[in-house]
Amino acid sequence: MSQELFVVNNVWMMVSIFLVFIMHLGFASLESGLARSKNTVNILFKNSMILPVGLITYTLWGFSMMYPGDAFAGGFFGFSGFGIPLPEGGETSAYNEGYTFWTDFLFQGMFAATAATIVSGAVAERVKLGAFMIFSIVFVGICYPIVGMWKWGGGFLDALETPFYDxxxxxxxxxxxxxxxxxxxLMVGPRIGKYVGGKVKPxxxxxxxxATIGVFILWLGWFGFNGGSVLSADPGAVSRVLVMTSLAAASGAIGAFFVSYGLFKSSDLSMVLNGILAGLVGITAGADMMGVVDSVVIGLVAGSLVVLGVxxxxxxxxxxxxGALSVHLICGIWGTLAVGLLGDLAGVDQVISQLIxxxxxxxxxxxxxxVLWFVLKITSGIxxxxxxxxxxxxxxxxxxHAYPDINAPAYEVTRLENGYSTAETKKKATVTANN
Known part of the structure; x- marks a missing residue:
């Protein structure tokens, strides 16, 4: 490989790192926008801590668990030691498709924290901060590297006769x-007032x-999330992935709009925003294997599923x-299954591998x-x-407060300290409960 090509590949991978990094701002903006104002600081704090904690955890042991170089226990587990030891050849040597070891580590590290960020929005407005942070450390530090190794680290899913593809x-x-x-x-339960008398209260x-700003930041970041996953600056492969990613996002928005309008007779912005994300999540498993029609179909189905999922x-x-479950869980499953149904790898054997x-x-x-949430619940409470x-x-x-002019008049902690009973505080607080 020429020095010029090495530099081009490495620069593109670093640009992708920047784009994936900015996705964490997108998640923070989206989640805080869809929550009530009285919980804004809490959501921003969690999203601001997930990336630092996840990156340090990934440095200490996560990267060595996910890419051990030699998976054992039948390809179910691997670990090459604590820290991030340099590969043979030193820090500037070509690594994988022609970029440095440091570039590879940071790109993978930016991915790692995303798993906990998804959880943050789903349990928002009622989970204890300390319990959530402990969950994030363990989940990102152990669960994510193990399952990531099963495919991306040469584990048993990558060794199937027809390899699982993601x-x-x-x-x-x-x-x-x-x-x-x-x-x-399931462990923390619904928010107070969400389900009353058998009815759903929005x-x-x-x-x-x-929230809208957050979604468009995420769409921008996905160019690095998917485009960087080509693992080189190959112009044909990268441009194909970026086109398919955008088409799926666009058709996801359209699918969500038509389904939500048909059901609710309103142009629901939140559904369209989640439809964009649904299309992006759906195309992520096979963006390099899909054609134009395939990507549009994946997006339309994902956008429809996100509305039905909610x-x-x-x-x-x-x-x-x-709507994290509908976007990331349901559409993640759909997008992974779609690899066996559409695109270059479509076939019965691939469907079976995807299902496995x-x-x-x-x-x-x-x-x-x-189990982790349960242990936290019976020890510290969640x-x-x-x-x-x-x-x-x-x-x-x-x-x-995130918005002092709006939230400051609410019944704060200091009011408890100044003599209000719990009952009085709850009664007064209901006036501002939906702020």
Whole structure:
């Protein structure tokens, strides 16, 4: 490989790192916009901590678990030691498709924290901050590297006769996060007032502009998420992936619009936004293997599924404030299965391999997360008190407001200290419960 090509590949991979990095701002904006204003600081804090904690965890042991170089235990587990030791040849040597070891590590590290970010929005507005951070450390530090190794690190799913295929993580990132989110929601329960008298009470987010900004930042970041997963600057492969990614996002929005309009007779912005994300999640497993029609079909189906998924989970009284389960779990499964149904790899054998991967990864991730949430629940507890939930986590967990002019008059922690009883506080707080 020429020095010029090496530099071009490495620069493109670094640009992709920047794009994946900015996705964490997108998640923070989207989640906080779809939550109530009294919990904004809490959501921003979690999203601001997930990336630092995830990156340090990935440095200490996660990367060596995910890419051990020699998986053992039948390809189910591998570990090459603590830290990130340089490969043979030193730090500037060509690595994989012609980029440095450091570039590869940072690109993979940016992916790692995304799984916990997905969980953040699903359990928002009622989960204890400390419990969530402990969950994130263990989930990102152990569960994600193990299942990632099964495919991307040369594990048993990659060694199947017809290898399981997940180009950039519809299952290995998004569904893993979705399973963790489902376990968390089941353990923490719905928000106060969400399901009353057998009916679903919509709890509106406080800032649709912020949510919209978040989605478009995520769409931008996906060019690095999928485009960087080509692992080179190959012009044909990268441009194909970027086109298919955009077509799926666009058709996801259209699919979500028509289904939601047909059901609710309204132009629901939140459904369109989640439809964009649904299309992006759906195409992520096979963006390098799809054609134009395939990508549009994947997006249309994903956009339709996200609307039906929101209704399905509400019917089961599974309270997901941001629609993370519908976007990341359902559409992650659909996108992974679509690799065997559409595109260059379509075939019965590939469908079987995709189902095996979806099933095994889903079972492991859900059980791992459920046990972890259960242990946290019986030890430290995972849900804030009723008063804290009604008044908002911002003041109780962080002692500050995101919007002082709006939230400051609410019944803060200091009012408890100044003589209000719990009953009086709850009664007064109901006036501002939906702020």
């Amino acid at each position: 180009f950039a993580g519809s299952t290995l990132v998004h569904s893993v996060g979705g399973w963790g989110a489902l376990a968390g929601i 709890i509106q987010g406080h800032s649709m502009p912020l 209704m399905f989970f509400d019917k089961l009284k599974i309270d997901d404030p941001v 991967g979806i099933g095994i990864i889903g079972a492991f991730s859900f059980v791992f997360a459920f 849900r804030v008190s009723e008063v804290e939930e009604i008044e908002g986590l911002d003041m109780h967990e962080h002692k500050m």
